[in-house]
Amino acid sequence: ETGVTQTPRHLVMGMTNKKSLKCEQHLGHNAMYWYKQSAKKPLELMFVYNFKEQTENNSVPSRFSPECPNSSHLFLHLHTLQPEDSALYLCASSQRGGAAYEQYFGPGTRLTVT
Amino acid sequence: DAKTTQPTSMDCAEGRAANLPCNHSTISGNEYVYWYRQIHSQGPQYIIHGLKNNETNEMASLIITEDRKSSTLILPHATLRDTAVYYCIVRLGGNNDMRFGAGTRLTVKP
Numbered sequence: 001e002t003g004v005t006q007t008p009r010h011l012v013m014g015m016t017n018k019k020s021l022k023c024e025q026h027l028g029h030n031a032m033y034w035y036k037q038s039a040k041k042p043l044e045l046m047f048v049y050n051f052k053e054q055t056e057n058n059s060v061p062s063r064f065s066p067e068c069p070n071s072s073h074l075f076l077h078l079h080t081l082q083p084e085d086s087a088l089y090l091c092a093s094s095q096r097g098g099a100a101y102e103q104y105f106g107p108g109t110r111l112t113v114t
Numbered sequence: 115d116a117k118t119t120q121p122t123s124m125d126c127a128e129g130r131a132a133n134l135p136c137n138h139s140t141i142s143g144n145e146y147v148y149w150y151r152q153i154h155s156q157g158p159q160y161i162i163h164g165l166k167n168n169e170t171n172e173m174a175s176l177i178i179t180e181d182r183k184s185s186t187l188i189l190p191h192a193t194l195r196d197t198a199v200y201y202c203i204v205r206l207g208g209n210n211d212m213r214f215g216a217g218t219r220l221t222v223k224p
Binding site (some may be wrong): 002090105108 | 163211213
């Protein structure tokens with residue numbers, strides 16, 4: 001247990017569905033992240049939130065919409081996805097402000113788009 | 115952030131030390147070296163990080179060369195549960211961006 005939880009752990013959705021992934025951190029951190037890991041590819045950083053403000057969006061398509069209502073919760077809203085969006089979606093958190101800090105990852109949501 | 119180079123894969127016998135190398139020849143003075151690992155289909159797990167000095171914690175040791183152009187992660191007594199992909203990442207202090215490469219796939223064999 002890393003103190004970062006993600007739900008659901010597995011999700012199958014059609015291309016016309018709308019779903020949301022949820023992440024919660026119990027570590028008192030103030031930064032949260034979404035990563036995508038496709039099969040046989042390195043992790044790709046998608047979004048970064050510092051103190052609830054989005055500070056980075058790495059050219060992610062608009063069919064992925066993040067939301068960070070507070071520093072403990074992070075959502076990824078999904079709509080009209082494509083089969084190539086099938087991947088492991090990982091959430092992480094860290095304490096921003098120090099010179100060096102580690103990120104703690106959740107277990108991920110395995111998403112399959114049919 | 116500086117680029118890192120790691121071997122694609124390594125094997126290690128159970129109970130022996132696993133030494134995982136990483137080259138980061140373009141590292142700058144204020145960039146830290148981080149190591150994470152990812153066991154199959156799980157989220158990455160933080161292992162250790164360092165700036166200049168060697169570091170040790172309950173999981174591993176990190177040896178950074180004096181010129182800081184390379185480092186080695188040491189798992190002193192590898193177990194089967196240490197089989198994973200190990201990532202070496204160089205990152206500026208205070209920079210949120212964690213860039214993962216392909217890493218080294220370590221297989222610990224009985």
